[in-house]
Amino acid sequence: xxxxxxxxxxxxxxxxxxxxxxxxxxxxxxxxxxxxxxxxxxxxxxxxxxxxxxxxxxxxxxxxxxxxxxxxxxxxxxxxxxxxxxxxxxxxxxxxxxxxxxxxxxxxxxxxxxxxxxxxxxxxxxxxxxxxxxxxxxxxxxxxxxxxxxxxxxxxxxxxxxxxxxxxxxxxxxxxxxxxxxxxxxxxxxxxxxxxxxxxxxxxxxxxxxxxxxxxxxxxxxxxxxxxxxxxxxxxxxxxxxxxxxxxxxxxxxxxxxxxxxxxxxxxxxxxxxxxxxxxxxxxxxxxxxxxxxxxxxxxxxxxxxxxxxxxxxxxxxxxxxxxxxxxxxxxxxxxxxxxxxxxxxxxx
Amino acid sequence: xxxxxxxxxxxxxxxxxxxxxxxxxxxxxxxxxxxxxxxxxxxxxxxxxxxxxxxxxxxxxxxxxxxxxxxxxxxxxxxxxxxxxxxxxxxxxxxxxxxxxxxxxxxxxxxxxxxxxxxxxxxxxxxxxxxxxxxxxxxxxxxxxxxxxxxxxxxxxxxxxxxxxxxxxxxxxxxxxxxxxxxxxxxxxxxxxxxxxxxxxxxxxxxxxxxxxxxxxxxxxxxxxxxxxxxxxxxxxxxxxxxxxxxxxxxxxxxx
Numbered sequence: 001x002x003x004x005x006x007x008x009x010x011x012x013x014x015x016x017x018x019x020x021x022x023x024x025x026x027x028x029x030x031x032x033x034x035x036x037x038x039x040x041x042x043x044x045x046x047x048x049x050x051x052x053x054x055x056x057x058x059x060x061x062x063x064x065x066x067x068x069x070x071x072x073x074x075x076x077x078x079x080x081x082x083x084x085x086x087x088x089x090x091x092x093x094x095x096x097x098x099x100x101x102x103x104x105x106x107x108x109x110x111x112x113x114x115x116x117x118x119x120x121x122x123x124x125x126x127x128x129x130x131x132x133x134x135x136x137x138x139x140x141x142x143x144x145x146x147x148x149x150x151x152x153x154x155x156x157x158x159x160x161x162x163x164x165x166x167x168x169x170x171x172x173x174x175x176x177x178x179x180x181x182x183x184x185x186x187x188x189x190x191x192x193x194x195x196x197x198x199x200x201x202x203x204x205x206x207x208x209x210x211x212x213x214x215x216x217x218x219x220x221x222x223x224x225x226x227x228x229x230x231x232x233x234x235x236x237x238x239x240x241x242x243x244x245x246x247x248x249x250x251x252x253x254x255x256x257x258x259x260x261x262x263x264x265x266x267x268x269x270x271x272x273x274x275x276x277x278x279x280x281x282x283x284x285x286x287x288x289x290x291x292x293x294x295x296x297x298x299x300x301x302x303x304x305x306x307x308x309x310x311x312x313x314x315x316x317x318x319x320x321x322x323x324x325x326x327x328x329x330x331x332x333x334x335x336x337x338x339x340x341x342x343x344x345x346x347x348x349x
Numbered sequence: 350x351x352x353x354x355x356x357x358x359x360x361x362x363x364x365x366x367x368x369x370x371x372x373x374x375x376x377x378x379x380x381x382x383x384x385x386x387x388x389x390x391x392x393x394x395x396x397x398x399x400x401x402x403x404x405x406x407x408x409x410x411x412x413x414x415x416x417x418x419x420x421x422x423x424x425x426x427x428x429x430x431x432x433x434x435x436x437x438x439x440x441x442x443x444x445x446x447x448x449x450x451x452x453x454x455x456x457x458x459x460x461x462x463x464x465x466x467x468x469x470x471x472x473x474x475x476x477x478x479x480x481x482x483x484x485x486x487x488x489x490x491x492x493x494x495x496x497x498x499x500x501x502x503x504x505x506x507x508x509x510x511x512x513x514x515x516x517x518x519x520x521x522x523x524x525x526x527x528x529x530x531x532x533x534x535x536x537x538x539x540x541x542x543x544x545x546x547x548x549x550x551x552x553x554x555x556x557x558x559x560x561x562x563x564x565x566x567x568x569x570x571x572x573x574x575x576x577x578x579x580x581x582x583x584x585x586x587x588x589x590x591x592x593x594x595x596x597x598x599x600x601x602x603x604x605x
Contacts, residue, residue, distance in 0.1 A: 058493055062449075069403035069404075075449040079360035079454065080360060080363055081358040081361075082358065084358070096448070098447075098448075100445055100447075101421070101488040102408070102420070102421035103402065103404065105405070105426075109488065197358065199449075201447065203447055205402065205419060205490070206402045208403060208404055238363075239363050284404070
């Protein structure tokens with residue numbers, strides 16, 4: 001793997017830069033052999049991470065998260081809606097992820113970035129665990145079909161099937177208990193009449209790799225900064241801010257529910273796989289050169305929330321996946337600490 | 350339950366306050382103070398910082414009161430294939446708002462004209478002949494709208510262009526003035542803008558004392574126009590100095 005013309009004159013900065021552009025993969029492999037990355041990080045180390053809470057004054061909750069130079073701004077605006085008939089005492093969360101043209105040279109106005117809908121879907125799956133529901137209905141349907149096709153055969157089978165169905169149902173009930181980091185029932189105001197709709201919008205201000213990790217971190221931070229305004233019901237049956245409408249004497253609808261309880265906060269780490277190497281928290285350059293990525297999401301008690309390996313040229317062995325999970329477990333501890341520090345910093349102010 | 354596609358429920362903000370509040374300015378009441386306690390001819394403190402976005406060729410962040418803007422410059426890069434051959438460079442501008450920029454969610458898309466106004470304000474200051482056949486993209490995102498958004502975007506954009514090393518005759522500074530009854534207030538906030546009788550925006554190159562853009566809307570008397578323009582020119586001069594200091598600081602920091 002020697003450099004072409006590896007004599008001394010290659011050491012000048014211009015030539016190193018040219019080599020980096022012409023042979024990006026070889027440039028990286030040279031570094032990987034030494035277990036170091038061009039930005040002087042060891043392979044398993046994530047970039048410096050910061051969180052600033054309350055970055056947007058016009059929102060009810062907001063946060064700016066930075067991992068390296070990847071920057072995400074998340075803000076939550078609370079609005080009131082009439083809950084649907086099926087779930088009269090549940091609120092709703094609408095998650096949107098935007099990549100405006102300012103964030104990267106490849107995004108042009110009017111043409112949304114390819115990565116944006118992918119990250120948006122992953123975010124809402126992780127935050128709402130909506131995927132659970134889909135999987136559940138699919139499983140139910142399959143069982144239903146199976147029973148139908150077998151019901152004509154011997155009664156012994158039928159007994160077995162009932163056992164299996166019982167087991168599956170038990171699993172489903174367990175799934176229900178671990179649903180999402182936010183209990184949507186907490187967003188209810190007046191059962192059947194009014195509930196909160198939380199609009200969570202995440203803007204990518206600077207895209208330099210690990211978009212999902214940064215977006216999730218900013219979303220989680222925005223939720224922990226969220227403060228729900230005190231509201232009451234006015235004479236027209238609308239929900240309004242208590243103080244502004246001079247309804248301070250009236251009993252607020254949501255006296256106790258000013259903060260949302262976050263159960264099992266998800267944190268994530270994206271890794272790039274290349275040959276036998278695992279690079280944690282890749283930059284945009286690394287992501288473009290080595291295209292196999294694995295994103296692991298763990299919650300605060302180190303339980304696996306989701307694992308995402310969207311194809312790629314490298315086929316991962318179980319051990320590689322396990323290494324990724326181990327790296328994520330370490331990273332979750334770091335992120336938890338950073339988030340806690342940001343929150344306690346706010347309380348001092 | 351996530352927001353299901355196609356069945357997005359109708360929502361409203363509990364914050365109805367704005368409409369019911371009495372106008373801040375009544376008749377000839379000269380004792381009136383501005384919402385943020387400034388004098389009538391006093392601008393908000395301006396904060397500029399270049400190099401906000403790493404992946405761009407140049408960028409700048411500007412914050413005046415609660416107005417927060419980020420501008421990225423890309424290029425000069427290849428023009429779109431469909432473009433005709435051109436001896437001079439092209440400038441492409443786009444201004445967008447975040448959904449949470451305005452007090453009511455999603456109102457930022459009302460400002461469709463800002464992109465072309467930004468283009469017109471900068472065009473005269475840039476030496477387009479220095480990058481023939483190519484395009485410079487100037488993209489602005491208003492993170493939070495707190496009034497006087499367009500002037501802030503324009504000033505911030507010229508700083509981002511300078512950061513990207515695009516040749517210009519001078520920095521472009523922009524300031525607006527609102528006419529409220531008999532008073533002229535400079536650098537109005539959102540609340541003042543909603544009650545204004547007329548508004549004036551002036552963008553200029555302070556060192557050359559040249560105006561690149563001047564817009565009037567609403568009711569104005571001639572003496573008021575003269576006074577307002579003088580106010581704007583003075584303010585642009587001062588703003589230009591602040592912007593220049595920001596560039597110098599960035600340059601000296603990178604040398605160290």
